[in-house]
Amino acid sequence: MTVQDEPRITDREDIAKRLLRSSAKASFDPLVEIDWDAPIDRDRYATRPERVSLYGTELWERLTEEQRKELSRHEVASIASIGIWFETILMQMLVRHAYDRDPTSNHVQYAYTEIADECRHSVMFAKMVGKLGAPHYKLDPVTQFLGRVFKSIAHGPLIFGGALFVEEILDQIQREAMVDESLEPLVRAVSRIHVVEEARHMRYAREEFARTWQRHNPVARAYSRLVLGLVVYYSTTRLINPRAYAHVGLDPREARRAARRNPHWIDTKTWAARKVVATLGGAGAISGPGRYFWRKAGLLGRPGNRPAVPTRAAAR
Template sequence: MTVEPQTRTTDREDIAKRLLRSSAKASFDPLVEIDWDAPVDPDRYAIRPERISLYGTELWESLTEEQRKELSRQEIASVASIGIWFETILMQMLVRHAYDRDPTSNHVQYAYTEVADECRHSVMFAKLLGKLDAPYYRLDPVAHFLGKVFKTISNGPLTFSGALFVEEILDQLQREIMADEELEPLTRAVSRIHVVEEARHMRYAREEFARDWNKRGPVVQHYSRIMLSLVVYYSATRLINPAVYKRVGLDPREARKAARRNPHWIDTKTWAARKVVDTLDRAGAISGPGRYFWRKAGLLGRRGASAPTTAGPEAQRA
């Protein structure tokens, strides 16, 4: 299956040259740009309440306003922990991608530039955890092991489709956070830096995926669909670590079950993934048995439900 027009590529060296220029003009040092000494405001949400995994459930109604705001901070910390985990994987995959290529090319030099960006982002997310009084929410042993496997066996289409998936999910959530002046200033500042720099990373990944995918034969494409669906499933179903619920006095198992069944949370994940789902689906990367895992992860919407709007559940506050 060929990639449709919206995902056709430009010249590899030309786009890398432009991305390098953009990096030189708009890159940030989070240690300098963010006021890490400012206290976190306990009276503000870290993310819109409509995006919290338990929003609209009976457990949500049982929480006090203070508990809800604390849960928002812990859920952002959980997402940041996933971000650190995947960015560490991505950095290794990008170095492998560059290993066999000409370092004098713009393409490889931008890969190195992105690695430098991801290093800063991981430090930024780690400092965010400390400011939110949150632990590093470690993945369960199975997911952690699969991450090791994925970074080792990943091919070109898997590297860039996997990167695009995680980056697009975070980008959608963070664009919303940075634009909402009612939210905690620290999470808005972190989101702003990540959104600006990840826009380049997503362009690089989108182009490289499209370029590589069309060169692959049916066997490799089938393998890549299955592997990608597993990466997507384990990433999306672990965005919120069950341990966050314990921090607000809830039973982790009960809360996790409630979140998995929560239509608001499913709609939020569908909304956050809508752009990358469209890109990969049009390319033919979401089909066959792998599509089952995309749906099971809550990324293709609820059966029988209308597609969520770009406004998402927050429109209910209006």
């Protein structure tokens, strides 16, 4: 697909009907599907070592193997806390999206179905955080405030572009984790459920983003690019709460600086975002001032090692 060729949009009702059918066949109750009584295996990593934000740094070399595994558990818990935060925002946005639409339509009924899924996911993530022995990594006041603003002002492309970004990032990390038998079984079980159900959510968001993006004029698109860039920046730079580093004896400020500059961590974020960058970049949603925030968040690669992001000029 080239940028000047608008993507083919399938029938909204037909897609929603398929997603509703899929939900009926493959939905899970995490409280039943997961063995919450099983003890955490502290001899295993919660995520692959190379996905830990400090991997390869001098601070990583200071840590014992036990501390590295502990840090992996806290980083997974921190990412799960971000997931809960954004899923709560998404549920509110989906309720607003459905508010004045026909509830007898498949489209709105799937929105309600996704809200129910997200409720279960938030409970599942919260229980996992507790089992991993981590606290609830609450976001800083500025990000909390911006989240309140975003959920109140977001319209079509912002609702579904923001949702697609967060869902794709988590999906890539969890797809890798769920098939790695060396990792903590609880994390793998949570990842498996989330990946299966989020596949439907991403299809819904991808279709609706493309549909609403095409209807917007250039001014509205420019506004959406900027706000989406801010959402991406604040979500990505808060993935790892600095307090996670303190739990393994590191200075949070020093560790945060090291992670921000760590080429391995930048590459991990670029890898996790590659599909959503291709989707939104191909639509022309990553350009102008908003693109600055995508790059500042470490999602467009390191200088000299940058993945291509489709632009209209390049497409021509």
